[in-house]
Amino acid sequence: xxxxxxxxxxxxxxxxxxxxxxxxxxxxxxxxxxxxxxxxxxxxxxxxxxxxxxxxxxxxxxxxxxxxxxxxxxxxxxxxxxxxxxxxxxxxxxxxxxxxxxxxxxxxxxxxx
Amino acid sequence: xxxxxxxxxxxxxxxxxxxxxxxxxxxxxxxxxxxxxxxxxxxxxxxxxxxxxxxxxxxxxxxxxxxxxxxxxxxxxxxxxxxxxxxxxxxxxxxxxxxxxxxxxxxxxxxxx
Numbered sequence: 001x002x003x004x005x006x007x008x009x010x011x012x013x014x015x016x017x018x019x020x021x022x023x024x025x026x027x028x029x030x031x032x033x034x035x036x037x038x039x040x041x042x043x044x045x046x047x048x049x050x051x052x053x054x055x056x057x058x059x060x061x062x063x064x065x066x067x068x069x070x071x072x073x074x075x076x077x078x079x080x081x082x083x084x085x086x087x088x089x090x091x092x093x094x095x096x097x098x099x100x101x102x103x104x105x106x107x108x109x110x111x112x113x
Numbered sequence: 114x115x116x117x118x119x120x121x122x123x124x125x126x127x128x129x130x131x132x133x134x135x136x137x138x139x140x141x142x143x144x145x146x147x148x149x150x151x152x153x154x155x156x157x158x159x160x161x162x163x164x165x166x167x168x169x170x171x172x173x174x175x176x177x178x179x180x181x182x183x184x185x186x187x188x189x190x191x192x193x194x195x196x197x198x199x200x201x202x203x204x205x206x207x208x209x210x211x212x213x214x215x216x217x218x219x220x221x222x223x224x225x226x
Contacts, residue, residue, distance in 0.1 A: 004156075031211065040122065042203055042216040043157075050212060058213070090156065098145040098211045099164035104156040 002027045006091050006105035013081055013112055021076045021108050023091030029103075031094045032074040033058065034066065036087040037107075043090065049074055050096070081112040115140040117204050119217035126194050127225050134189040134220050136178075136204030145207040146187040147214075148178055152200045160202075163187065174198070196226045 004025045013019055025032065033048035035058075045058030049068040063085055065077040074093075078085060091105040116139045126132060138144065148160040161172025168180040178189045187204060204217040 033214070035216075040218050042117075042119075042218040045213065045215070048212055056212070059215075092157075092214075096211055098143075098207050098209055099162065100211070101147075101159045101162065102157075102214055104158075106156050 002103065004091055004093050004103050004105040006089075006108050008108060009106060010109050011111070013110070015082055015112060016080050019078050019081060019110075021078075021089060021091075021110070023074045023076065023105060024072050025074075025091075025093040025103070026072065027093060027095075027103065028071065029093035030071070030096050031100075032068065033092050033102075034064070034074070034076045035090045035092065036060065036085075037090060038087050046076070046089075081110075083112045086110060086112050115206050115208055115213065115215045117206050117215055117217035119202075119204055119220050121220045122218065123221050123223070125223045125225065128196055129193050130224075132189070132191040132194045132198070132222070134202055134204075134222070136187045136189065136217060137185050138187065138204070138206045139185065140206050140208065142209045144180070144182075144187075145209075146178075146180060147205040147207065148172065148176070148187075148189050149203045149205060149216075150200045151203065151219075157203065160189070194222075194224050196224050198222060199224045 034046040035043040047066040049055045089108045092102040094102045145164045149157040
């Protein structure tokens with residue numbers, strides 16, 4: 001089954017404690033990206049990757065890091081989480097191209113206290 | 114920079130009522146437009162997309178959208194909503210390079226049985 005898998009689904013952590021949210025896709029997609037979803041703001045892109053070892057900032061990259069060492073994985077790293085990073089996070093993947101559908105993971109609800 | 118505006122944040126309808134959700138975009142290049150739906154507790158799923166050709170696009174579950182270039186709009190419509198259409202709806206625009214998918218703030222639809 002084609003899917004994008006995120007882990008964990010729910011996470012509560014404390015300010016400053018490094019964490020990683022994993023994302024894996026099994027569709028051999030070149031393009032992967034991370035979004036955060038906040039009420040009234042829709043989804044905002046954090047980082048994206050056009051292929052292995054190619055990453056770039058989205059609209060709200062501050063406080064986040066990513067890496068793309070393998071095609072299927074695109075982890076999101078919060079080196080020192082802060083309460084304003086409490087949000088719902090989605091990973092997405094797609095093939096290259098402007099008209100392609102993005103496939104989304106189930107989401108990770110992160111709370112930073 | 115591209116942007117998307119969804120003017121209706123919350124919409125409440127009774128079953129069998131007609132639906133129209135507004136979406137206006139701002140982008141200088143060739144537009145590639147999408148509507149995604151997010152059912153409660155789930156990830157985003159594609160409803161329909163437009164990238165060229167007939168400006169009236171039909172999607173899944175009886176939804177359709179009309180691209181009006183002169184108005185920079187891509188409104189979503191459904192003639193008769195059902196209770197199961199209760200969800201949040203997101204309009205999105207992708208740039209020509211395919212690396213930026215920008216979402217509107219979302220419209221939360223509640224359909225009363």
